[in-house]
Amino acid sequence: MTAELAATATGWRTWRFGCDLCDRTLWTALDHQRTASDMARTNGWIVDDPTLCPACAIVAQHKERADETDRRIG
Numbered sequence: 001m002t003a004e005l006a007a008t009a010t011g012w013r014t015w016r017f018g019c020d021l022c023d024r025t026l027w028t029a030l031d032h033q034r035t036a037s038d039m040a041r042t043n044g045w046i047v048d049d050p051t052l053c054p055a056c057a058i059v060a061q062h063k064e065r066a067d068e069t070d071r072r073i074g
């Protein structure tokens with residue numbers, strides 16, 4: 001899942017970020033994608049491709065490092 005412009009029940013336009021690995025979702029109260037992305041990044045989200053919540057971002061970073069180590073040893 002990537003960034004999505006969604007409307008709330010109150011009619012607010014808001015950008016929503018969904019983690020690609022788990023079901024965490026970040027709702028912003030910002031109607032511009034760039035400012036919403038900046039806000040998500042400030043909160044530890046990775047909003048490129050894939051979109052990752054802070055917890056999954058840390059796991060992904062560790063995995064990347066572990067894969068690098070494997071390549072060096074292997």
Ligand SMILES: [Zn+2]
Nearest residue numbers: 019022053056
């Ligand atoms: Zn996640």
